[in-house]
Amino acid sequence: MRTSVLVVGGGLAGTSAALFLAWRGVDVILVEKxxxxxxxxxxxxxxxxxxxxxxxxGLEGALPASRMAKGFGIRRVRCASLVGERFEETFWTPPAQLSDVEYSPTAGVGVAQDRMEPLLRDKARELGADIRMSTRMLEFAQDDEGVTALVQGDGEPYEIRADYLVAADGHRSPVREQLGITRTGRGYMHTSRSVLFRAPLEEYLKDGVGQFAVEGVGFLTTYGDGRWVLMLDDREYTEPELIDKITQAIGRDDLPIEIITTGRWTISASVADRFSEGRIFLAGDAAHTLPPSRGGFGANVGIEDAHNLAWKLAAVIGGESAPSLLDTYDEERRPVATLCHQQIFARNDGHNRDGEAEDATLYDNNAMHYGVLYRSSAVLGAGPELPPAALPEEWNGQPGTRAPHAWVEPGRSTVDLFGRGWVLVADHPQWQEAAEGLTVHCERIEHLDLFGLSAKGASLVRPDGYVAWRSTDLPDDPAGALKAAFSSVSAGTR
Ligand SMILES: Cc1cc2nc3c(=O)[nH]c(=O)nc-3n(C[C@H](O)[C@H](O)[C@H](O)COP(=O)(O)OP(=O)(O)OC[C@H]3O[C@@H](n4cnc5c(N)ncnc54)[C@H](O)[C@@H]3O)c2cc1C
Structure with missing residues (x-):
């Protein structure tokens, strides 16, 4: 059995990788045990x-908007119980900024992982991904031309030969371990237990507080769909003990409580020292384990890894880019993961209880979500003097950052113009001529100031919506300048 890309692991990172690859027309098989x-x-x-x-x-309509919409954050309190006395609101660091700037055409998504994963999976299948559940990868080996994996579903083991392998096999990542890729970071922090339950508690969410640090019991929060989770210390609990803990956390014993399941979580923080080895790429928790924080880094960073990798694999497999482009995956995503690790511990939000807070510059959540900087061979003009993250209005179209959002017409954002192929943003007709003969689509828009351009300037935006290069004005030879820039960034050979 042959495929272009084999994805190992059907969590959020792996399923997103299969989805984004299939969306780009890449032949992909995913195995999930x-x-x-x-x-x-x-x-x-x-x-x-x-x-x-x-x-x-095309999934935005299928998913409910995030409660974190517009960066206001989910409020949380220290309290005696859900219904009892509230001692104080425990603010997030940095404090939520009320900004007038609209950063995105979307508000983010607030949906529990067990509902999100099937939606991504169904969409990936609809787009042609071959997703094999109950199928485990037993072993793998790579050579100069590809990767051979031995997998097993219900029947006998069989081989899959792929050009590339994406290891999205979780924080223990057997693939990473076999490759001997080490990790750096705080490492193991603590282990928590949880109980997931259903109870009619919606009335206690009306004031926007969604997280409750209940004194002497644990941490109570909700998935926003009638299900709640209570995080507890790590020990065995009988069912009556769990009901007792839930009742204490709620502060009422007259409500029906349905225990759904329990969990045990290893909370750790580390980033792989390499995100790739030959034809194998680590994505999601396999590449970085980032403990839950207000920055919402964990799964989000994994989904963005998958997106970054998907366009590069598609370009190389499709023959449009040289394989050297794939080296920029590590160059771009590993610094982002390292920055997230740093920001989690620089934010004194309770996740660094196993060690000292990190003394580092704090970046606004919007800077972390919309304004991380890629410095790589697939970007021209992002030097070491620049900070690793900033707000989009501070970047003003800086190469290496996500192309900014503005409405080009009702319901259609500049962000919607990018994502498929290479786009040249410009208004001057000479740029249109300059793009002829290149696989670059020219978009004439009015918001050139947002991209830091004069009326005669142009920005080259990559298929992942990041600015690769810009010319703030019209050079003497626009065609020559664009061609040189495009051949460099599209091959990742600055
Ligand atoms: C309590 C808690 C709350 C969290 N809340 C948030 C949050 O609100 N927002 C956020 O962004 N992040 C959050 N996170 C982090 C987030 O859950 C993880 O970052 C994310 O789920 C990781 O996804 P993944 O796909 O990389 O890995 P996983 O979800 O671990 O998936 C890896 C998959 O690989 C499969 N696998 C492994 N080996 C093989 C093999 N050999 N063959 C086949 N399959 C294999 C496994 O079965 C597994 O399904 C939270 C984490 C915890 C613990």
Missing amino acids: HPGSSPHPRAVGFNGRVGELLRAV
């Missing part, structure tokens, strides 16, 4: 950038 998603969700909050990626593949 479990029959379906875990009944105990983990993630629920997906930021606006992830919302944009899902919007591009």
